[in-house]
Amino acid sequence: MTVIRVGHLYPDYLNIYADRGNIAVLARRAAWRDHELEVTELGMGDAVVPGEHDLYYVGGGQDREQLLVAEDLVRNSDALHEAVRGGAAALAVCGGYQLLGRGYRGFHGEDMPGIGLLPLETVAGDRRLIGDVLLECELEAGETRTLAGFENHAGRTHLDAGAAPLGRVLAGFGNDGESGLEGCRAGRVVGTYLHGPLLPRNAWLADWLLEQALAHRLGSDEAPRLEPLPDSLEHRAHEVSAARARSRGGKFD
Numbered sequence: 001m002t003v004i005r006v007g008h009l010y011p012d013y014l015n016i017y018a019d020r021g022n023i024a025v026l027a028r029r030a031a032w033r034d035h036e037l038e039v040t041e042l043g044m045g046d047a048v049v050p051g052e053h054d055l056y057y058v059g060g061g062q063d064r065e066q067l068l069v070a071e072d073l074v075r076n077s078d079a080l081h082e083a084v085r086g087g088a089a090a091l092a093v094c095g096g097y098q099l100l101g102r103g104y105r106g107f108h109g110e111d112m113p114g115i116g117l118l119p120l121e122t123v124a125g126d127r128r129l130i131g132d133v134l135l136e137c138e139l140e141a142g143e144t145r146t147l148a149g150f151e152n153h154a155g156r157t158h159l160d161a162g163a164a165p166l167g168r169v170l171a172g173f174g175n176d177g178e179s180g181l182e183g184c185r186a187g188r189v190v191g192t193y194l195h196g197p198l199l200p201r202n203a204w205l206a207d208w209l210l211e212q213a214l215a216h217r218l219g220s221d222e223a224p225r226l227e228p229l230p231d232s233l234e235h236r237a238h239e240v241s242a243a244r245a246r247s248r249g250g251k252f253d
């Protein structure tokens with residue numbers, strides 16, 4: 001039994017579309033493998049201590065909430081960079097994803113600083129990108145998976161040249177509605193616009209994150225593989241969501 005320590009950043013501010021549900025999935029899937037998820041809420045004014053957490057999680061929020069947390073997150077920037085250099089993993093969703101980049105210019109022109117953990121920048125456009133999304137991802141060489149979810153953002157995110165997306169858009173808008181790319185992945189850090197029941201619909205990503213967190217916990221470069229679970233309900237949830245994204249007909253169909 002290993003205790004996997006999760007640092008949940010700003011749960012009181014960045015928690016729309018039930019982002020908290022992602023934590024519940026991580027906890028359950030860890031428990032089914034006899035591991036324990038220990039979740040610490042890191043709110044406004046709290047200090048991130050590198051090495052204390054194996055996985056950081058930051059959810060989505062409206063521009064208003066993002067403005068409230070941006071400066072506080074920057075205060076923790078050095079600590080988060082050090083934690084990630086030390087092998088900690090991270091999942092950032094939507095508003096949280098934007099703030100892990102270098103910055104976000106909101107809908108009303110507000111410039112919010114980011115922490116530059118991911119090589120990207122975001123500027124809000126005048127039309128929101130809303131709907132079901134389906135991606136094709138290859139986080140491990142030779143293992144292609146689909147990721148299904150829902151997006152709702154004004155931000156257009158532009159990855160730096162050479163930066164790796166989380167996946168390619170099969171249906172939906174993705175980072176900017178144009179590039180055909182969604183999210184960003186840098187080592188064990190993943191950012192995405194896919195919201196809400198992201199991990200319930202995509203159990204494989206929950207397991208991948210747990211494996212990265214375990215690698216940090218065990219101090220190994222190579223992530224251990226968790227034994228598979230039956231997951232028939234999870235696969236059905238994924239299929240329903242994937243079919244909805246396919247039939248909705250995204251720009252990149």
Ligand code: GLN
Pocket residue numbers: 016059060061062063066093094095096124152153154155156
């Ligand atoms: N406020 C950001 C945007 O509209 C993020 C929204 C969100 O987290 N859903 O782009």
